[in-house]
Every structure is written in C-alpha cells, then in structure tokens.
Amino acid sequence: MQSLIDFVARFKELITFTALVIICLSLISIGNVSQIGGFRAILIGTVGNLQQLFSWIPNPQALRNENRALRELNLQLSTEVIRMREASVENNRLRKMIEFQQVATLPMIPAQVVGKSVVEMRNFMTINRGSSDSITVGMPVRTDAGLVGMIVGVSSNFSIVELITNRNVKISSRILRTGIDGISVWSGGENFILNNIPESFDVQEGDYVVTSDFSNKYPTGIPFGEIIEVVEDPSSLFKKIYIEPFANISSLEQVFVVKFLPDPERLKLIEQIEEQLKLRK
Amino acid sequence: MQYGYDRTRKKDLGIKYVLYALAALLIAFFHVVLSNLIAIGGITPNLMIILVVWITLKRGQFVGLFAGFLGGMIYDIVTMDVIGTNALSQTVMAFLTGFFYREGKEEHTVKSMKFLGILFLACMVHNLIYYFFYIKLSDLSFWNFFFKYGIAGSLYTTVIGIFAMFIKIPGRQIKI
Numbered sequence: 001m002q003s004l005i006d007f008v009a010r011f012k013e014l015i016t017f018t019a020l021v022i023i024c025l026s027l028i029s030i031g032n033v034s035q036i037g038g039f040r041a042i043l044i045g046t047v048g049n050l051q052q053l054f055s056w057i058p059n060p061q062a063l064r065n066e067n068r069a070l071r072e073l074n075l076q077l078s079t080e081v082i083r084m085r086e087a088s089v090e091n092n093r094l095r096k097m098i099e100f101q102q103v104a105t106l107p108m109i110p111a112q113v114v115g116k117s118v119v120e121m122r123n124f125m126t127i128n129r130g131s132s133d134s135i136t137v138g139m140p141v142r143t144d145a146g147l148v149g150m151i152v153g154v155s156s157n158f159s160i161v162e163l164i165t166n167r168n169v170k171i172s173s174r175i176l177r178t179g180i181d182g183i184s185v186w187s188g189g190e191n192f193i194l195n196n197i198p199e200s201f202d203v204q205e206g207d208y209v210v211t212s213d214f215s216n217k218y219p220t221g222i223p224f225g226e227i228i229e230v231v232e233d234p235s236s237l238f239k240k241i242y243i244e245p246f247a248n249i250s251s252l253e254q255v256f257v258v259k260f261l262p263d264p265e266r267l268k269l270i271e272q273i274e275e276q277l278k279l280r281k
Numbered sequence: 282m283q284y285g286y287d288r289t290r291k292k293d294l295g296i297k298y299v300l301y302a303l304a305a306l307l308i309a310f311f312h313v314v315l316s317n318l319i320a321i322g323g324i325t326p327n328l329m330i331i332l333v334v335w336i337t338l339k340r341g342q343f344v345g346l347f348a349g350f351l352g353g354m355i356y357d358i359v360t361m362d363v364i365g366t367n368a369l370s371q372t373v374m375a376f377l378t379g380f381f382y383r384e385g386k387e388e389h390t391v392k393s394m395k396f397l398g399i400l401f402l403a404c405m406v407h408n409l410i411y412y413f414f415y416i417k418l419s420d421l422s423f424w425n426f427f428f429k430y431g432i433a434g435s436l437y438t439t440v441i442g443i444f445a446m447f448i449k450i451p452g453r454q455i456k457i
Contacts, residue, residue: 016343016346017372020347020350020372021372025369027368028363028365028369028414030365051313051314054315059317115317116317117312117316117317167415188425188426188429189429
C-alpha cells in the first residue's frame, strides 16, 4: 500500500495529466455544448445583457470599415437605382403580360447587433431579438447587402448568430448569370471558395452569386457575393473560384432575421441518410 | 505555534487560488464581451493562456495542470466551442510549461524575458492542438491556417503577456 502511495506521489503530475487528457478527449467525443439546452439559453442571455451593457464603447476600426463600406455601397446603389427603375417598369409590364404571380418575399425581423465575439477564429455576434420575437434556431440572417449568418442560439431577448466566416459553414450557391450550382466554403480569410466547378463551365469574374434552392439551410436567392477571381489549374479538372461576400462582416450594425426555416421533413431525411452512412463506415 | 503557522499558510494559499479563479472568470468575461475592441484583423490575444502559463511558472506543474484544464473549460463554455478542445490544448500546454518551473526562482522566471519566450512557445503548442481540432473535417488547409492565425495569435498574446510580467499579488510568498 505504501509503495502505491509512493508511486502516486512520485508520478502525480503524469497521472493527473493522463487523467485530465482522458477527460478532455471524452468530452470532445460527447460533442457540442449545444446539447446542454437550458444552460446555453441562460449563457446566451447573460452574455447578451453584458454585451448590451458595454455596447456604448465605440470601436473606431469598425466605424471606419462601416463608413468605407457605406460609401462604396452608396456609389453602387446610385448607379443600380437607375438601372433597377428601368428593369422594374419592364418587369411589371412582362408580369402583367404573362399573368405571372408575384413572388411573396419572406418576412424579416430587423435587429441591432449588440456584441461581437471573435474567439479562436469562431465568429459570432449577438443581436437584440430573441424567442419573444419568434426567432428560432436555424433562421438565416442577412443585411441589405447579403447573407451574414444563421441563428445558432436564442434566449427570450437575445440571439447568437454564427457568421458565415466560420469553418463549419457551407453555403449552397448559384452563379446568377449561368445558373451553375456549387458549394461555397470559407477560405480562412475574407473571401470564400466555390468548389467543384468543372473547367468547361462558363464562370467569369464579376458574376453574382446567390444562395441556391439546393440549400437545406438558407432560402433561395439571398445575395451572397461576387466572383473576384477564377483560377484554372491545369492539373485539376475543376476551377477554383474566389467569392467576395457582399455583406461587410467586419462592420455589422443592423441585420435582418429572415423568418424562414428549412422543411423539417427534408432535414429529417438528410439526418437519416447521414446516420446510415455513418453506420456503414 | 506550528499549527497556527500552517493554518495561516493554508488560508493565504486559499485566497490566492480564489484570486486565480476570479482572474479566470474576469478574463473569460473580457474575452466574450470586449475582445472585439482589441482585435487586429480578426485576431485576439488569448489572455487565458497568459494566466495559465503565469500560474504554472509560479506554482508548478501540478497546479498548472488544473489551471489549464479549468481555464480551458471556462473558455469552452463561454465561447460555445466544443467542450474539451480548449481544455485539452491548455492542459497539454500547462504540462509542457511545467518543465520550465524552477522552485525558488519563480519570481525571476515570470519577471524576465524568459517568461515571454515560454509564453510564445506555450501559445504555439496551444494553437497547434486547438487548430487541429478546429480544422478537422473542414476544407481548410491546416498549415495555411496555422501559419496565418496560429503564429499571429501567438505573437499578439506574447505582446500582451508583457503586462503579466508586472503583476504582483500582495501577501507572503508561499511554496507548495
């Protein structure tokens, strides 16, 4: 017994280290904190209140970015307005002609960004709307410019938005001009990469990209970004397409939560298939 | 007499551990609520690493292991990360940092340039492990990501770590 105590005392650091590593690995294998439902809601509420309390502190960098983005947007919009007016008149005339049904736009809830967290490259923001405004987990979030993220947690008065600049995010996208579909993923910087587009497909710099109807997370047609570079690699069958998102993620102040939830039947089917594939592995 | 001395010693030690816990909670609060204000290009310093390295160099490997584990757990909980990833990377980091602990020379270690060197290495170890789990199952390139954010984050944390060299907790010097 004494020798066992001596052994433990001698190697206490190593034994403790091994035990803690085993605990950590077990916790990692269990999964995400989102499984701790009620606790997470309390945490979101507390963090939201704290962030609102300190939201008066000005962030010069964010203001500068916002200012620059607004000026650029203003310039774009002023040229777009004229073009849009002409297009709108023509569109109305054509709709009447073919008795095209007016597409209903999804309702949106405006929200104020009360806090942002950049923690270990996981980008989140807190908004001042929650379950009392009928916001639920899974709703997409956008600005007037384009897609910014998705609700991942709600309390009664606050919600946490996971921004698109996140390694977990995969956006089912469509190139507006040609209708080519692909999956956009975060490049790790400010831009996104559209993968698996064959070399023969027509893709040009300046093409607009929107969310596609293949997405089981986002509604169709939310503006996403503009193609800024098309790299053709002779050793690959696919093009590498870089997209600059429309929304300026670094200077978000006002956002809109789109009251859209994916079809639960579709999600359930996808989950079932994923489970089956996991079991096969 | 000896009994009285032991009680005071335990009480002092208890107060110090409470101070460490409060510092960890304060850092977690700061990171979630205010870190955005000091972010440079989306990179923020990891203040919890500074605290864990500081505790390890002041109190030794054994205490450092618990500081790393609990500090990492707090981080995982408040940042809504996968529970265990920060705890694992900070536990391993504290274990390795513990080899730099020199009994009787604690003050010298944390108040010299050696502290910054150890802090930078600790950050690199932490980021290496953390980003391994972060990048896992994603399309990002691990080494690109690590060189871009891991090294920059380590440098930023090390710079902020300069302030930790001037920390002095009032009270008697207690060795475990």
